[in-house]
Structure formats: structure tokens, C-alpha cells
Amino acid sequence: xxxxxQPTEMTATExxxxxxxxxxxxxxxxxxxxxxxxxxxxxxxxxxxxxxxxEEKGRFSxxxxxxxxxxxxxxxxxxxxxxxxxxxAVPFNYGGSQGNLIFGKGxxxxxxx
Amino acid sequence: xxxxxxxxRHKITKRGQNxxxxxxxxxxxxxxxxxxxxxxxxxxxxxxxxxxxxxxxSRLLSDRFSAERPKGSFSTLExxxxxxxxxxxYLCASSPVSGxxxxxxxxxxxxxxxxx
Numbered sequence: 668x669x670x671x672x673q674p675t676e677m678t679a680t681e682x683x684x685x686x687x688x689x690x691x692x693x694x695x696x697x698x699x700x701x702x703x704x705x706x707x708x709x710x711x712x713x714x715x716x717x718x719x720x721x722e723e724k725g726r727f728s729x730x731x732x733x734x735x736x737x738x739x740x741x742x743x744x745x746x747x748x749x750x751x752x753x754x755x756a757v758p759f760n761y762g763g764s765q766g767n768l769i770f771g772k773g774x775x776x777x778x779x780x
Numbered sequence: 781x782x783x784x785x786x787x788x789r790h791k792i793t794k795r796g797q798n799x800x801x802x803x804x805x806x807x808x809x810x811x812x813x814x815x816x817x818x819x820x821x822x823x824x825x826x827x828x829x830x831x832x833x834x835x836x837x838s839r840l841l842s843d844r845f846s847a848e849r850p851k852g853s854f855s856t857l858e859x860x861x862x863x864x865x866x867x868x869x870y871l872c873a874s875s876p877v878s879g880x881x882x883x884x885x886x887x888x889x890x891x892x893x894x895x896x
Contacts, residue, residue: 671822708889709871709888709889709890710823710871711887712886715883715884754822754823756822759836766828767813767825767828768815768825769825770822770823772820772821773821
């Protein structure tokens with residue numbers, strides 16, 4: 668089966684750096700996604716990691732360790748607009764190809780002035 | 781590219797009524813997914829189409845729920861005899877089967893259902 672765990676809530680200060688962790692258990696691995704979701708809106712894609720290591724994209728970076736079943740999303744130079752839920756997700760494995768996403772419950776990040 | 785669209789955006793209905801939602805995916809996307817999301821939770825998978833074929837259905841999809849994608853383009857999700865527990869945001873997503881974006885699912889704005 669598949670299971671994803673991430674903290675429920677986090678608070679950080681504008682301009683700071685925050686790291687949101689995600690641990691997962693999957694039968695087969697087809698990569699890991701991070702999505703951002705503002706309240707009342709649809710999730711929007713942030714990153715996709717399939718190989719170990721850190722991938723940087725502007726203020727956001729995502730890290731993956733397949734051996735540890737662990738990922739994190741790093742947000743730098745926090746802005747008020749970064750207040751949102753951050754969802755960790757892995758694709759269900761259909762014989763090696765990707766299917767639907769299995770999401771964690773999301774981490775609600777509050778950025779304070 | 782107009783993105784994934786969903787209609788209606790909001791639906792209020794009385795318990796026991798039937799409701800139908802529509803999703804129009806990005807035009808060249810073969811794969812289409814329906815998810816349900818309740819407050820404080822991540823989206824939960826309901827069903828998945830590749831072209832017009834429904835390839836997978838979650839155990840969450842009781843026999844009151846049915847989904848179709850008759851021509852491999854838009855999809856509909858119908859809930860019969862709605863219950864208060866069906867109140868949620870219903871999200872549709874689509875993805876291509878190849879190309880640089882094939883790993884990414886693009887989500888629509890969702891339909892928020894309230895069952896009174």
C-alpha cells in the first residue's frame with residue numbers, strides 16, 4: 668500500500684526559510700510531487716522529483732532520498748503570499764506507469780510579518 | 781491553452797437529489813482524473829480515464845457515483861441520492877501521456893458541493 672505523512676501546520680516569518688518534510692511508503696516508486704494549494708483554490712504544481720538529490724527552482728527547492736522514503740520542500744525568502752497548504756503526493760504505480768496521485772493531508776503554512 | 785475547466789463552480793442541493801458535474805480537460809490530454817477533497821485533507825482519488833476508458837475506480841466511489849467520458853474529451857461525474865457526507869470539493873485533473881509535462885497533473889478550479 669501507499670502512505671504519506673507530513674506535518675499538519677507550520678508557522679514562519681516573512682523573509683525566513685522554511686522546510687516542509689514528507690515521508691512516504693510506496694509499493695513501487697514513480698517519483699514524488701509537491702503541489703501548492705491556496706484556500707478555496709485548486710492545487711498547482713510545484714515540483715517533481717524522481718532521482719535523489721536537490722532540485723532548485725527559484726525560491727523553492729525540493730529534495731528526495733529514495734532510500735529513506737523522504738522528501739522536503741524548502742521555501743526561501745518567504746512572502747506573505749506563500750501562506751497556503753503544501754501537498755506531498757506520489758503516483759499510484761500501475762505496473763510501472765503512473766496513475767492517480769496519492770496525496771498527503773497537506774501542511775498548512777502560515778507566514779507572519 | 782485555457783486550462784482545465786469545471787462546471788458548476790458551486791452546487792447546493794438537498795439530500796436525496798441527484799447532481800452532475802462536468803470537467804473539460806486540456807484539449808490534448810488523454811488522461812483525466814476525478815478527486816474529492818474535504819476540509820483539512822488532501823485530495824482523494826475517485827476515478828481515472830485514459831481516453832474514453834475508465835481504467836480505475838477507488839473504493840470511495842460507491843454505487844451512487846458514476847463517471848463517464850464518452851468521447852474521450854469532457855467527463856461527467858454524477859452523484860445519485862446525495863447524502864450530507866458527499867459535501868466536498870470535487871476536483872478534476874488532466875495530464876498528457878507523453879511530452880515534457882506528462883508527469884504533471886493539471887487541476888481544474890473544482891466544484892464545491894454542499895448537501896443540505
